[in-house]
Amino acid sequence: xxxxMQNPRHLVRRRxxxxxxxxxxxxxxxxxxxxxxxPEEGLKFMVYLQKENxxxxxxxxxxxxxxxxxxxxxxxxxxxxxxxxxxxxxxxASSPQVEQYFGPGTRLTVT
Amino acid sequence: DAKTTQPPSMDCAEGRAANLxxxxxxxxxxxxxxxxxxxHSQGPQYIIHGLKNNETNEMASLIITEDRKxxxxxxxxxTLRDTAVYYCIVTGSNSGYALNFGKGTSLLVTP
Numbered sequence: 086x087x088x089x090m091q092n093p094r095h096l097v098r099r100r101x102x103x104x105x106x107x108x109x110x111x112x113x114x115x116x117x118x119x120x121x122x123x124p125e126e127g128l129k130f131m132v133y134l135q136k137e138n139x140x141x142x143x144x145x146x147x148x149x150x151x152x153x154x155x156x157x158x159x160x161x162x163x164x165x166x167x168x169x170x171x172x173x174x175x176x177x178a179s180s181p182q183v184e185q186y187f188g189p190g191t192r193l194t195v196t
Numbered sequence: 197d198a199k200t201t202q203p204p205s206m207d208c209a210e211g212r213a214a215n216l217x218x219x220x221x222x223x224x225x226x227x228x229x230x231x232x233x234x235x236h237s238q239g240p241q242y243i244i245h246g247l248k249n250n251e252t253n254e255m256a257s258l259i260i261t262e263d264r265k266x267x268x269x270x271x272x273x274x275t276l277r278d279t280a281v282y283y284c285i286v287t288g289s290n291s292g293y294a295l296n297f298g299k300g301t302s303l304l305v306t307p
Contacts, residue, residue, distance in 0.1 A: 089239075116293075118294060118295070120295070120297075127297045127298060127299060127300070128234075128240065128295070128297040129297070130294045130295060130296065133292045133293075133294055140292050141291070141292045141294060144294075174237065176239050176240070178239075178240075178295075180293065183228065183245065183293050184230070184242045184245055185242060185293070185295065186242060187239035187240045187241065187242075188239050189238065189239050190237075190238075190239050
């Protein structure tokens with residue numbers, strides 16, 4: 086069985102560009118979570134989604150960040166007008182119920 | 197979510213049992229204790245979780261005290277590949293099982 090897949094694994098964007106991060110959950114998992122890990126810091130929860138619904142976005146910055154988990158296809162974390170402070174590792178996790186299984190992450194570098 | 201307290205670092209000799217403690221004195225009745233680990237900069241790996249009974253799986257054992265205010269993760273025969281940061285996290289349905297990663301315990305397994 087394939088685990089959680091994230092792509093791209095590495096993404097370089099210039100300031101002001103958009104970044105789109107994709108997460109394909111484990112087949113059959115209907116819960117997706119996104120976390121961000123800034124350099125030398127711990128992981129911070131961003132958003133929790135179920136199919137077509139945002140359940141909890143309390144950890145998401147109010148501006149420039151959005152997430153979706155459509156009925157078909159991967160979950161997308163979108164960052165508009167990226168700034169250097171957005172440089173981080175972004176991890177998604179999927180869950181069948183309570184335990185979460187993490188992907189390998191996307192390393193975003195903003196130049 | 198209940199807060200957790202873990203020692204910042206521990207050492208363990210290869211082949212020995214690693215016992216990682218965690219205090220969670222403010223845990224509420226419907227919250228679970230989860231353990232994850234992160235090896236270097238990889239995605240976190242789920243280890244085990246429990247509510248009030250002790251749990252065991254192929255990776256580890258989880259011992260939860262009767263009052264549920266503390267727990268211990270036991271890696272029965274630590275190997276060098278178990279060197280990682282270990283996170284004890286308490287969460288439940290009220291927070292959608294979102295994970296609040298603290299600083300964790302950095303476990304170093306030595307030859």
